[in-house]
Amino acid sequence: MLRAKKLLRSLLVFAPRLQDTRFQVEARFIRAFRRPYQPEFAGLRALALQDPLVLDIGCNRGISIETILAMRPDARVIGFEANSLLAADTKRWFAGEPRVEIRPVGLGNRAGSIDIHVPRYRHYRFDGLGSFDRSLAERVLVNDYVYWLDPRHVRIETATSAIERLDDLKLSPAVIKLYVQGYEEPVLEGAAETIRANEPVILAASGRPEIDAWLRSKKYKRFQWLNGHFVPEIDSGYCVYYMTASRYEALSSGLLAKS
Numbered sequence: 001m002l003r004a005k006k007l008l009r010s011l012l013v014f015a016p017r018l019q020d021t022r023f024q025v026e027a028r029f030i031r032a033f034r035r036p037y038q039p040e041f042a043g044l045r046a047l048a049l050q051d052p053l054v055l056d057i058g059c060n061r062g063i064s065i066e067t068i069l070a071m072r073p074d075a076r077v078i079g080f081e082a083n084s085l086l087a088a089d090t091k092r093w094f095a096g097e098p099r100v101e102i103r104p105v106g107l108g109n110r111a112g113s114i115d116i117h118v119p120r121y122r123h124y125r126f127d128g129l130g131s132f133d134r135s136l137a138e139r140v141l142v143n144d145y146v147y148w149l150d151p152r153h154v155r156i157e158t159a160t161s162a163i164e165r166l167d168d169l170k171l172s173p174a175v176i177k178l179y180v181q182g183y184e185e186p187v188l189e190g191a192a193e194t195i196r197a198n199e200p201v202i203l204a205a206s207g208r209p210e211i212d213a214w215l216r217s218k219k220y221k222r223f224q225w226l227n228g229h230f231v232p233e234i235d236s237g238y239c240v241y242y243m244t245a246s247r248y249e250a251l252s253s254g255l256l257a258k259s
Contacts, residue, residue: 010147013124027066027093034070037063038238040203043225044071044175047201048250052174055166055200056080057107057187060128062090064177065100075099078171082106082116082161082180086127106132106180108163109189116161121146122153131181134158166191177203179239184211192218202242206235215242223248229257 012019026037036042041064051074056065059079068077079094079102081087087104094100106114117137118130129145131137137156141149167190176191178184184204188195188211195202195218202220204211212222212235220242224234230241230251248256 006145006147009145013122013146016124019124023061023063026063030063030066030070036067036071038067040225040237040239040241041067041071043230043241044068046225046230046251046255047072047175047247048252049174049201050074051076053078053172054175054177055171055173056177057166058082058178058180059090059102060086062093062100062102064179065090065094068175068177069097069099075175077101078103080105080107082114082132082163083118083127083130084159084161086130105162105164106183107166107187107190108183109165109186110163111165111168112163113160114163115158118157118159120155120157121149125157129181132161132183133181136182164190167193169194172198173200174198175201175203177239178211179205184208185214188214199244199246201247203239204242206237206240218244220244221248226257229255231257 030037052072054068054075054077056077056079059065059081065077065079068075077100079090081090081104084104087102091102094102114132116130116132117134119126119137119141121141129137129140134156141154171194178187180187202215221232222235223230223232223241223243224237225241
């Protein structure tokens with residue numbers, strides 16, 4: 001049986017402009033109905049925060065930013081996107097939104113520059129699959145991502161991205177959403193002092209043992225937002241939450257499930 005999302009991706013390679021339409025429809029749906037694009041993001045509503053600064057590291061087209069604002073209208077969001085062409089599109093989309101700032105840079109463990117590799121198949125550039133790791137960008141389409149794949153039409157486009165250390169930016173985030181296609185550990189290394197000083201809640205991809213080990217070494221604990229509760233130690237779904245004791249102990253009664 002054909003899977004709907006995979007089928008849509010497979011059709012987009014022949015009509016790439018439909019992706020912009022798809023994003024705009026999804027973004028307007030999130031704004032109108034305040035529904036998260038991934039169910040785990042609903043947990044943002046439950047966090048004990050006031051007017052939080054949220055950093056979206058790897059913001060892509062901005063659908064996660066739309067979700068953050070829908071869940072937390074009191075939030076201010078800074079989005080970081082290493083792909084400068086994609087960052088420009090995202091900046092235009094949020095041009096009239098004073099709560100959002102888009103910075104066309106990547107984050108890492110040292111300032112400088114790095115190549116970002118984006119897979120293209122036929123007429124469609126898969127911006128969301130761009131990676132600093134060329135081998136990952138080369139593998140991802142071949143790994144059952146679209147139907148009827150013809151490897152002869154797959155190529156990798158490479159551009160140079162500016163890289164900054166989060167610690168050098170002197171920001172005080174309450175929440176960090178981190179999703180950068182395998183480059184999360186260098187981002188965390190360059191953010192160590194920011195994380196130590198602010199103990200932000202961190203949303204990161206599930207099933208990533210290197211992220212888990214790094215954050216646990218900083219006294220973070222992992223939670224899954226599930227059925228209206230933060231459930232300790234589950235590692236599934238799209239993303240998981242990491243919180244220090246000061247963050248999860250501040251949750252309202254009943255929001256923290258027992259281990």
